Amino acid sequence: MTEFVKKRATQMRQIGAEYGRDLAAALLLAVEQDPADLAVERRMTAIVLREIGAAVQRLREASLPELFVAIYERACRESCRAELLAAIAQRQADAGAAPAGRAAA
Numbered sequence: 001m002t003e004f005v006k007k008r009a010t011q012m013r014q015i016g017a018e019y020g021r022d023l024a025a026a027l028l029l030a031v032e033q034d035p036a037d038l039a040v041e042r043r044m045t046a047i048v049l050r051e052i053g054a055a056v057q058r059l060r061e062a063s064l065p066e067l068f069v070a071i072y073e074r075a076c077r078e079s080c081r082a083e084l085l086a087a088i089a090q091r092q093a094d095a096g097a098a099p100a101g102r103a104a105a
Contacts, residue, residue, distance in 0.1 A: 005067075008068060009067070009068065009071050012068045012071045012072040012075070013071050013072070013075040014075075015072060015075075016071065016072035016073065016074070016075030016076035016079070017075040017076065017078070017079035018079075019052075019055060019076050019079075020052075020075065020076040020077060020078065020079030020080035020081075020083070021079050021080070021083050023048045023051055023052065023076075023080050024048070024079070024080045024081075024083035024084050024087075025083065026044070026048070027041075027044045027045065027047075027048050027084070028083075028084070028087050030044045031044060048080065052073065052076050052077060052080070055072075055076065056069060056072065056073045056076075059072060
């Protein structure tokens with residue numbers, strides 16, 4: 001790979017990862033409003049997936065080489081997934097640390 005391609009690939013990875021984290025944060029914020037409302041969770045998840053798809057489509061329409069589009073999409077999805085898994089793990093840890101006799105949230 002040329003130096004230019006390496007730099008651009010790194011930029012696309014960083015931009016995609018940042019957007020994925022932002023989308024995960026938005027999803028988590030919406031779900032925290034009412035953690036028991038599965039409909040909100042499903043709707044927000046669908047919105048996140050659509051947003052990723054729309055961002056990828058915009059990159060394709062801008063005639064960005066497919067390599068860079070794929071790098072962006074993968075970074076976006078992976079960072080979003082990682083943020084969500086970390087939040088789930090934290091919730092489970094918090095629930096496990098709840099005092100005995102008290103229901104965990």
